[in-house]
Amino acid sequence: GAGVSQTPSNKVTEKGKYVELRCDPISGHTALYWYRQSLGQGPEFLIYFQGTGAADDSGLPNDRFFAVRPEGSVSTLKIQRTERGDSAVYLCASSLMRDTEAFFGQGTRLTVV
């Protein structure tokens, strides 16, 4: 596809469960970002990858959150022991390189019940 693809589009999980959210960036884009967006708020930075490495993970709220990008393309955001407060839309964005326009996916809406 031409754009950033995120799967699933919606995820409902029970409190305490483990979830994985997937992001397929635009082909060739080296920079990848994860953001979290709560209702009525702007996107909140979580983690930034340059290639395979996490260049900045200062936005991850705690050690229950982890993200990987093993081959420098697809990225997975992993949340352990989910809590109701984790409910939000998780957005992924990619850019050709650092300092160029970031393109966002449509997001994954996570609901923890």
Next chain:
Amino acid sequence: GENVEQHPSTLSVQEGDSAVIKCTYSDSASNYFPWYKQELGKGPQLIIDIRSNVGEKKDQRIAVTLNKTAKHFSLHITETQPEDSAVYFCAASITGGSYIPTFGRGTSLIVHP
């Protein structure tokens, strides 16, 4: 870290009127200011951006202004149309660094036909 304030949170205008959204930022090192439009169920989409070496940029009905001294920037939409209705986010970042935009909380623009 950077802090971006955005006002108003909601803006209601009649079709054909102008709309202005204002943002302030805290980090004087910020030098790149993108604006995003987010429609329901979609990810944010870049509509216009401005860098610190210019004071104004225009693209058809959309214009952005930047006042570096006062650390504020604004989005101006003229001749508004119903399809302009969406949530608009301003952001600020530092190019040459990790280029991680910090977003404002968003403005819900409603254009009444």
